[in-house]
Amino acid sequence: MTSRPATSQVRSVDDHRDAIQQLLRPLAARPAESAAVPAALGRQLAEDVHAPVDLPVFRNSAMDGYAVRAASVVVAPVTLPLAGVVAAGNPGTTPLPDGAAMKVMTGAPIPPGADCVVPVEDAHSDSVAVTIERGRSAGEFVREAGTDVRTGELLVSAGTRLAPRHIAALAAVGVAEVPVSRPIRAAILTTGDELVPAGSTLRPGQIYNSNGIALAAALTANGVLVAGVEHSTDDPGEFHRLLHAATESADVVFTSGGVSKGDFEVVKEVLQPLGGQFGSVAVQPGGPQGLTVVDGVPVLSFPGNPVSTIVSFEVFARPLLRRLAGLPEIETWELPLLEPVKSPAGRRQFLRGRVTHAGVTAASGPGSHLIAGMAWADVLIDLPATSTAIPAGATVLVRSLSAAPSR
Structure with missing residues (x-):
C-alpha cells in the first residue's frame, strides 16, 4: 500500500489526467506471454518477429502454364516437346531439357533450367507437345525465392496490434506462436444502496446499476480484460472486502460512486485513510474524483452519476489505456x-x-x-x-x- 495525502485542491483536467497516467504508466512493463498465432488476433506483439524462412520459400510459378527457356520461344509460334508435368507440392528437382517445355501449375516449383512461364492462355497442347503462340521474356510469371521477405528480415514490429493481415504473414512463414503483451486486467466496483441489477423489480428509491455494465463495455472495447464486476452497498466493511478481492485479481481498479461531499460516501470513507486523494476537478460532468494506490494497485474512483462515470473514463483513462493496448489514438x-x-x-x-x-x-x-x-x-x-x-x-x-x- 502506498499512502498519498488527501487534498481538496481543485485540479485542472490536464493535471488530473497526468496524475492518472503516472499511476498507470508502469502497466506498460507488464510481462509478455506466448500465444498461438490463430489466437493472437487483436493482441499486442511484445517483441519483433523476424522471418524464419524466405517467402516465397522456393522459386515457383505465378500461373498455370508451361515452364520454358525464354530463348526457346523468341520466335513464336513454336512447338516444343513436353518433358513432364510439375504440380504444386512436387519437389521440382527434374531439370528442363534443352528445347523442351514442362507443364507447371500455379505455385509449383520452376524446374531447373527454366527461366519463364508461358500462361496456358498463350498455348495449346496434346500429350506429347505444346505450341507456344506468344514468346515470353526471362523472369515472366516466375516468383523468385525471398522476393516477399528474406530469412532474418523484420516481419512484424513489436507493439503492433495483430490484425488478420499480420496473422496471415506469420502463418505463411511457419510461425506457430508469438510473444504478446498480457492484457491489462481491470476490476470494477460500483457502490450505492440504491442500485439493483437489470432484470430486478425496482422498489421505491431504487435505480438500475448501469455503471458496472458501462465500464466493463468501455474497458473491453479499449483492449482491457475485465477481471470482475462487483457491487457494494454503502457498508464500509463490504466495500473494503470487495476492494481487497479486486486488487488481488487486477492491475487497476475502477470504482463508481461514493466520492462526493455528502453522507454515505463509502469509497471516500474507506480509501481516504489509506492515502487516497479525493477532491474536485474543474470539469463538467465528473467533478468529484479520487486516486488511491492499494496494495500496489491503482484505484481510480469516478463519481456515480452514469454520464459522469462514462465521461470520466473517456477523458481520464481511455487515451492511455488505448496506447498501452496498441490501439489507434482517439480521433x-x-x-x-x-x-x-x-x-x-x-x-x-x-x-x-x-x-x-x-x-x-x-x-x-x-x-x-x-x-x-x-x-x-x-x-x-x-x-x-x-x-x-x-x-x-x-x-x-x-x-x-x-x-x-x-x-
Missing part, C-alpha cells in the same frame, strides 16, 4: 457548432454531441444523469474552461466516442 477534429451553447465558468465542459454533414450539435443537455441522451451522441464536445457562451458557427474541438474513426 479528434474541429467542427462548427450548429447551435449556441453555454458552459459553466471555470470548468472544462464535455458536452455530448452528434455530428452531421454541417457540423456538430449537442445531443442532450449537460446533466450528468442524462444517460439515455448520451446514447444519441457520437462525440464529446470539448469546451474550454475559459468559455461561458459559445455562439453558433464557432469552431469547437470534438473527440470521437467510437473505437473506429467517425468520418
Whole structure:
C-alpha cells in the first residue's frame, strides 16, 4: 500500500489526467506471454518477429502454364516437346531439357533450367507437345525465392496490434506462436444502496446499476480484460472486502460512486485513510474524483452519476489505456457548432454531441444523469474552461466516442 495525502485542491483536467497516467504508466512493463498465432488476433506483439524462412520459400510459378527457356520461344509460334508435368507440392528437382517445355501449375516449383512461364492462355497442347503462340521474356510469371521477405528480415514490429493481415504473414512463414503483451486486467466496483441489477423489480428509491455494465463495455472495447464486476452497498466493511478481492485479481481498479461531499460516501470513507486523494476537478460532468494506490494497485474512483462515470473514463483513462493496448489514438477534429451553447465558468465542459454533414450539435443537455441522451451522441464536445457562451458557427474541438474513426 502506498499512502498519498488527501487534498481538496481543485485540479485542472490536464493535471488530473497526468496524475492518472503516472499511476498507470508502469502497466506498460507488464510481462509478455506466448500465444498461438490463430489466437493472437487483436493482441499486442511484445517483441519483433523476424522471418524464419524466405517467402516465397522456393522459386515457383505465378500461373498455370508451361515452364520454358525464354530463348526457346523468341520466335513464336513454336512447338516444343513436353518433358513432364510439375504440380504444386512436387519437389521440382527434374531439370528442363534443352528445347523442351514442362507443364507447371500455379505455385509449383520452376524446374531447373527454366527461366519463364508461358500462361496456358498463350498455348495449346496434346500429350506429347505444346505450341507456344506468344514468346515470353526471362523472369515472366516466375516468383523468385525471398522476393516477399528474406530469412532474418523484420516481419512484424513489436507493439503492433495483430490484425488478420499480420496473422496471415506469420502463418505463411511457419510461425506457430508469438510473444504478446498480457492484457491489462481491470476490476470494477460500483457502490450505492440504491442500485439493483437489470432484470430486478425496482422498489421505491431504487435505480438500475448501469455503471458496472458501462465500464466493463468501455474497458473491453479499449483492449482491457475485465477481471470482475462487483457491487457494494454503502457498508464500509463490504466495500473494503470487495476492494481487497479486486486488487488481488487486477492491475487497476475502477470504482463508481461514493466520492462526493455528502453522507454515505463509502469509497471516500474507506480509501481516504489509506492515502487516497479525493477532491474536485474543474470539469463538467465528473467533478468529484479520487486516486488511491492499494496494495500496489491503482484505484481510480469516478463519481456515480452514469454520464459522469462514462465521461470520466473517456477523458481520464481511455487515451492511455488505448496506447498501452496498441490501439489507434482517439480521433479528434474541429467542427462548427450548429447551435449556441453555454458552459459553466471555470470548468472544462464535455458536452455530448452528434455530428452531421454541417457540423456538430449537442445531443442532450449537460446533466450528468442524462444517460439515455448520451446514447444519441457520437462525440464529446470539448469546451474550454475559459468559455461561458459559445455562439453558433464557432469552431469547437470534438473527440470521437467510437473505437473506429467517425468520418
